[in-house]
Amino acid sequence: xxxxxxxxxxxxxxxxxxxxASLLDDGGAVLATRSAAAGVMAVQERRFAxxxxxxxxxxxxxxxxxxxxxxxxxxxxxxxxEAPYVACPAGLDEAAAQLVRVAxxxxxxxxxxxxxxxxxxxxxxxxxxxxxxxxQLWGAGLPxxxxxxxxxxxxxxxxxxxxxQVLGFQTHMTGELYALLTQYSIxxxxxxxxxxxPPSAPVHFDDGVRxxxxxxxxxxxxxxxxxxxxxxxxxxxxxxxxxLSGLLVGAEVASALNGSSxxxxxxxxxxxxxxxxxxLCDRYARALALAGRAVQRAPLDATTRGQWRVAMAAxxxxxxx
Amino acid sequence: xxxxxxxxxxxxxxxxxxxxASLLDDGGAVLATRSAAAGVMAVQERRFAxxxxxxxxxxxxxxxxxxxxxxxxxxxxxxxxEAPYVACPAGLDEAAAQLVRVAxxxxxxxxxxxxxxxxxxxxxxxxxxxxxxxxQLWGAGLPxxxxxxxxxxxxxxxxxxxxxQVLGFQTHMTGELYALLTQYSIxxxxxxxxxxxPPSAPVHFDDGVRxxxxxxxxxxxxxxxxxxxxxxxxxxxxxxxxxLSGLLVGAEVASALNGSSxxxxxxxxxxxxxxxxxxLCDRYARALALAGRAVQRAPLDATTRGQWRVAMAAxxxxxxx
Numbered sequence: 001x002x003x004x005x006x007x008x009x010x011x012x013x014x015x016x017x018x019x020x021a022s023l024l025d026d027g028g029a030v031l032a033t034r035s036a037a038a039g040v041m042a043v044q045e046r047r048f049a050x051x052x053x054x055x056x057x058x059x060x061x062x063x064x065x066x067x068x069x070x071x072x073x074x075x076x077x078x079x080x081x082e083a084p085y086v087a088c089p090a091g092l093d094e095a096a097a098q099l100v101r102v103a104x105x106x107x108x109x110x111x112x113x114x115x116x117x118x119x120x121x122x123x124x125x126x127x128x129x130x131x132x133x134x135x136q137l138w139g140a141g142l143p144x145x146x147x148x149x150x151x152x153x154x155x156x157x158x159x160x161x162x163x164x165q166v167l168g169f170q171t172h173m174t175g176e177l178y179a180l181l182t183q184y185s186i187x188x189x190x191x192x193x194x195x196x197x198p199p200s201a202p203v204h205f206d207d208g209v210r211x212x213x214x215x216x217x218x219x220x221x222x223x224x225x226x227x228x229x230x231x232x233x234x235x236x237x238x239x240x241x242x243x244l245s246g247l248l249v250g251a252e253v254a255s256a257l258n259g260s261s262x263x264x265x266x267x268x269x270x271x272x273x274x275x276x277x278x279x280l281c282d283r284y285a286r287a288l289a290l291a292g293r294a295v296q297r298a299p300l301d302a303t304t305r306g307q308w309r310v311a312m313a314a315x316x317x318x319x320x321x
Numbered sequence: 322x323x324x325x326x327x328x329x330x331x332x333x334x335x336x337x338x339x340x341x342a343s344l345l346d347d348g349g350a351v352l353a354t355r356s357a358a359a360g361v362m363a364v365q366e367r368r369f370a371x372x373x374x375x376x377x378x379x380x381x382x383x384x385x386x387x388x389x390x391x392x393x394x395x396x397x398x399x400x401x402x403e404a405p406y407v408a409c410p411a412g413l414d415e416a417a418a419q420l421v422r423v424a425x426x427x428x429x430x431x432x433x434x435x436x437x438x439x440x441x442x443x444x445x446x447x448x449x450x451x452x453x454x455x456x457q458l459w460g461a462g463l464p465x466x467x468x469x470x471x472x473x474x475x476x477x478x479x480x481x482x483x484x485x486q487v488l489g490f491q492t493h494m495t496g497e498l499y500a501l502l503t504q505y506s507i508x509x510x511x512x513x514x515x516x517x518x519p520p521s522a523p524v525h526f527d528d529g530v531r532x533x534x535x536x537x538x539x540x541x542x543x544x545x546x547x548x549x550x551x552x553x554x555x556x557x558x559x560x561x562x563x564x565l566s567g568l569l570v571g572a573e574v575a576s577a578l579n580g581s582s583x584x585x586x587x588x589x590x591x592x593x594x595x596x597x598x599x600x601l602c603d604r605y606a607r608a609l610a611l612a613g614r615a616v617q618r619a620p621l622d623a624t625t626r627g628q629w630r631v632a633m634a635a636x637x638x639x640x641x642x
Contacts, residue, residue: 077552119549124536126546127553154507154545172541173506180501185494186475215445217538218576220493220569224475225447228440231398232448248541255539 007031007063008317010056011307012112014074015039015132020303021056023066026317028308030301032059040073040080048080049104052112060110067316069307071115072132075100080112085119085129091165092138096314115310120168128171130156132303138164139306140275140298148273148298149256149288151175151280157256172252175280178245187223187244190230192237202286204239205246209287212250216258219251249287257291273298328352328384329638331377332628333433335395336360336453341624342377344387347638349629351622353380361394361401369401370425373433381431388637390628392436393453396421401433406440406450412486413459417635436631441489449492451477453624459485460627461596461619469594469619470577470609472496472601478577493573496601503562508544511551512565513558523607525560526567530608533571537579540572570608578612594619 005025013020017039023032038051053060060066075083083100099113117131133156142148146160153176158169182188208226215222226244229235235243272288274281275298285295299305311317326346334341338360344353359372374381381387396404404421420434438452454477463469467481474497479490503509529547536543547565550556556564593609595602596619606616620626632638 122542124532124539124543124546126532126543127549127555128545129549129552170542171545173544174541176506177541177544180505184501184505185497211445211447217579218445219540220495220498220573221443221491221576222445222447223494223498224449224492225445228448228450231450234448252541255542258538 005029005031007059007066009308009311010059010066010068011304011311012052012056012068012070012074013072013132013303013307014070014079015072016041019051019055021059022304022307023059023063024304024308028305028312030304040076040078046080048074053105057105060105064109067311068110068112069099069115069311069316070112071135071303071307071310075114075116076131079114081114083114083116085131086116088118088120088169089161089165089167090118090134091161091163092309092313095134095138095310099310099314113311113314113316115307118166118169120166122168122170128169130158130169130171133158133169134166135306135310136275136302137166137306138309139302139304140273141305142273142298146273147271148275149284150275151284152276153179155252155284170256172256174248174252178248181223181226181244182241187226187240190227190237191240191244193241195238197242198236198238200239201242204235204242205283206286206290208243208246208248209250209253209290210246212247212252213254213287213291214250216251216254222247222251245283246287249283250290253284253287253291257293271296275302326350326352328380328387330629330632331380331387331389332625332632333373333377333389333391333395334393334453334624334628335391335400336393337362340372340376342380343625343628344380344384345625345629349626349633351625361397361399367401369395374426378426381426385430388632389431389433390420390436390632390637391433392456392624392628392631396435396437397452400435402435404435404437406452407437409439409441409490410482410486410488411439411455412482412484413630413634416455416459416631420631420635434632434635434637436628439487439490441487443489443491449490451479451490451492454479454490455487456627456631457596457623458487458627459630460623460625461594462626463594463619467594468592469596470605471596472605473597474500476573476605491577493577495569495573499566499569502544502547502565508547508561508565511548511558512561514562516559518563519557519559521560522563525556525564526604526607527611529564529567529569530571530574530611531567533568533573534575534608534612535571537572537575543568543572566604567608570604571611574605574608574612578614592617596623 008026009024011022019038020035081102118134119129144162148158150156155172159167161167271294273296329347330345332343340359341356402423439455440450465483469479471477476493480488482488592615594617
């Protein structure tokens with residue numbers, strides 16, 4: 001008979017679009033996972049408790065001593081309960097001390113612990129925020145001095161200190177801007193987005209990266225090159241989206257690495273760690289290589305690992321209670 | 322009895338959305354104007370000739386020796402006949418030598434002369450183009466050494482040489498980006514665009530300008546400040562659009578004035594001339610003042626003046642034929 005470890009934590013990655021649940025044993029190993037298209041924006045009439053019970057009610061009935069933790073947009077103003085942002089520098093201990101609790105289920109017998117997001121003040125004097133990525137960063141187990149990029153609609157660059165503390169970070173609206181420009185702007189009119197990536201796609205992406213790295217201080221102007229390159233017949237309708245993507249990612253990389261709005265105490269970041277999966281990280285790896293930076297990849301299960309670590313730090317799991 | 326001057330030119334400003342026609346006498350003075358929402362995008366089935374005759378047919382019947390000239394998107398690939406871009410540096414003589422002719426009207430008895438657009442090569446190695454603005458620049462009668470800004474969906478910065486030659490120029494996608502970000506991005510979700518400008522609007526616009534001037538090299542990141550300023554309660558829903566507008570215009574101004582993608586031979590441009598009318602030029606004037614530049618305004622009838630000057634240079638009008 002196999003060794004049976006008792007479930008001790010239900011860990012929820014509850015974002016804008018999706019709800020992903022993992023059942024962890026008392027050593028943090030994943031026993032089972034489930035997901036639903038039940039992100040914060042899909043939950044009607046604030047029926048968060050019903051949504052959670054519908055996905056995980058049987059787990060909680062079978063294992064009533066399991067703790068519950070969640071990270072992501074569920075803690076935003078549009079989420080279940082707002083979990084105020086914790087100021088950087090912040091690590092596991094700060095997050096664990098400021099979990100926000102909400103009771104749910106029959107007789108409100110269960111408690112969900114929501115991980116707070118982080119805020120920091122950039123060198124430009126502007127506040128920046130993240131919610132969900134902080135938990136991924138803590139789960140990735142990166143050493144002090146790491147610079148970590150989480151590509152996405154709003155990509156995040158984070159600089160880490162001792163014990164995984166997040167010293168500071170920057171949001172870049174790169175992914176959203178690419179979507180807006182291809183879908184709604186005059187640049188998109190010369191593009192064929194339905195075409196499969198042509199064999200020349202990496203060449204045009206790299207051309208865009210080089211231009212973006214060099215001209216990131218002139219983005220409002222240089223973006224227009226993604227139109228004139230089409231008007232002049234220099235790039236085809238299927239190549240232009242790759243050129244634009246490279247231009248934007250290159251501009252982001254140059255801005256973040258050379259950034260006067262970056263952390264005063266940011267390390268030189270000779271190496272950059274990519275956190276995320278799929279084709280988008282591959283694009284960032286190409287761009288970082290063109291910028292002369294070594295690239296590492298973080299483990300893919302960082303979100304669940306981070307939730308486990310916060311739960312441990314807060315003493316939520318059966319082992320530590 | 323008043324002195325009657327004979328009409329000698331029908332001058333058409335034929336853009337994307339509108340068709341504006343002026344009837345000029347043999348000294349270039351405006352005798353009459355008309356317009357219709359009959360821009361290039363509104364003309365069905367390429368019925369350009371019918372559209373023109375419907376607006377100006379009576380002028381041409383009454384004054385059969387009148388010449389016809391047009392500038393703007395009517396010379397684009399989506400227009401009536403494509404007028405290839407003329408390479409900078411380019412002035413009246415280059416444009417006059419490369420007018421594109423198209424016959425129209427009963428028995429094709431009339432000839433429309435289409436002013437070509439301009440292209441130039443930026444320091445970033447990318448081609449830039451304009452179509453219509455070149456004629457405005459020539460009509461504004463600016464001295465050599467002028468730096469001129471034409472704010473708009475795609476604002477243009479142009480540097481002028483002797484005799485009004487356009488030495489080079491830059492397009493900035495500022496206006497289009499503002500529209501995309503307010504209408505479709507996450508930044509717009511915290512904004513109230515329907516509200517009248519609050520009394521504090523100029524303060525928030527100026528704050529945005531200062532941030533954009535300082536952080537133009539980090540635009541993909543700094544744009545996010547237009548979200549966090551709302552999240553943190555620092556600016557209201559009605560103030561945020563003005564902050565974002567300032568941020569974008571400030572970034573454009575800093576990029577163009579400090580631009581490594583600018584003209585190699587661009588003058589220092591202590592003074593900048595604004596060409597255009599209305600509230601948008603007022604915003605640019607504020608931003609340029611915050612950037613420490615003196616601002617001048619060009620005359621408002623620059624388009625018609627420019628069309629007249631090109632026609633004169635080409636020998637189209639009765640006086641010179």
